[in-house]
Amino acid sequence: MKQLVAAPSSVSSDAVWQSDITGQIFQMVKRRQVCDMEELVKGCPSYTWNQVFLAVDHLSRTGELRLLSKRSGVYMVTLPAA
Numbered sequence: 001m002k003q004l005v006a007a008p009s010s011v012s013s014d015a016v017w018q019s020d021i022t023g024q025i026f027q028m029v030k031r032r033q034v035c036d037m038e039e040l041v042k043g044c045p046s047y048t049w050n051q052v053f054l055a056v057d058h059l060s061r062t063g064e065l066r067l068l069s070k071r072s073g074v075y076m077v078t079l080p081a082a
Helices: 013-032 037-043 049-061
Strands: 034-036 066-071 074-078
Touching: 013 034, 013 037, 013 049, 013 074, 034 037, 037 049, 037 074, 049 066
Parallel strands: none
Antiparallel strands: 034 074, 066 074
């Protein structure tokens, strides 16, 4: 008789870092109300600029964060208006 063994939870390493970085970004934005990308990158030293950008991009596309253009090439990150 064969025993069925449940496969281990297959949470990808990408999902884990995205979850961690998302939490850090939300904490910073909630605390400061408005952050620019450089502040977010400095506040997430374990991640690259690209990883922070990708997380912010994803969160803005899903409506969880808002990106506001301050001037050419400078964007501010805020929580969406309630």
